[in-house]
Amino acid sequence: MFTGIIEELAIVHLLSRKGDSAELTLESRICYPGSKEGDSISVNGCCLTLVKKHKGILVFDISQETLRSCNLADLAQGERVNLERSLMQGGRLGGHFVTGHIDYAGRLLSKSVIGDFIEFSIDIPRNFKGFLAQKGSIAIDGVSLTVNSVSENSFKVMLIPYTLSCTTLRYKDKGSRLNIETDILAKYTHSLMSRNSANLSTHANISKDFLLKHGFI
Secondary structure (H helix, E strand, O other): OEOOOOOEEEEEEEEEEEOOEEEEEEEOOOOOOOOOOOOEEEEOOEEEEEEEEEOOEEEEEEOHHHHHHOOHHHOOOOOEEEEEEOOOOOOOOOOOOEOOOOOEEEEEEEEEEEOOEEEEEEEOOHHHHOOOOOOOEEEEOOEEEEEEEEOOOEEEEEEOHHHHHHOHHHHOOOOOEEEEEEOHHHHHHHHHHHHHHHHHHOOOOOOHHHHHHOOOO
C-alpha cells in the first residue's frame, strides 16, 4: 500500500525486454539505502517487487500484464520515474490509499497554464467513470491528486508548483500516457452498490421490518 507522496525521481538505467516481459533497472539515491530485495516499490504508480539491488541500482521484473496496462513500456534510458516505498505501519498518510494496481493508461488531452498552476485534462473510459467524483482522490503516475471536475469522457486535475517541482508530471505533454489508479474506496463502494441494486429496487418502500431484517435497527 502506498500514499501517492513521491519520495524520489529515479533515473531509468535500462529497460530490457525478455520476450513478453521486461527487466527495469533504476538509478536511485534516496530509496536505495532503505530498500531490500522483496520490497514493494511504486514506480510511476505501478507496484513492483525489488528483485535485486547493487551499488545504487534497483532491479525490477515487469510482467506482460503490467506492460500492457501501464506506461512503463514507454520508458527510455535517462528518463525519470516517480518512486515511492510502501507505507510503513504507523506512518503518516499524506495522500490517500494507493494500491499500485493501475486501472488504465490515460491520454493527456490538454495541459493548461493557469497562473503558477498547471491543469491536466485526461481521458477516462466509460467503465471507470463511476469511480471518479469531484473533490475525490486519484493517483496519476503514482502521484496523489484531487479530481477537480469530471465530464463525459475526461476529468481534470490541478497541479500546484510543489507537485510540479518534485514529480515527473512536469515533463508530460499533450498525448503523453499516464498511469491512472482510481480510488480503492470508490471501487468497493461501486461494487457493493452494484451487487445490492437489484435487492434495493425491490424494496422501494422502506419499512421497519425491512430495516430490522437487514441489520439497520
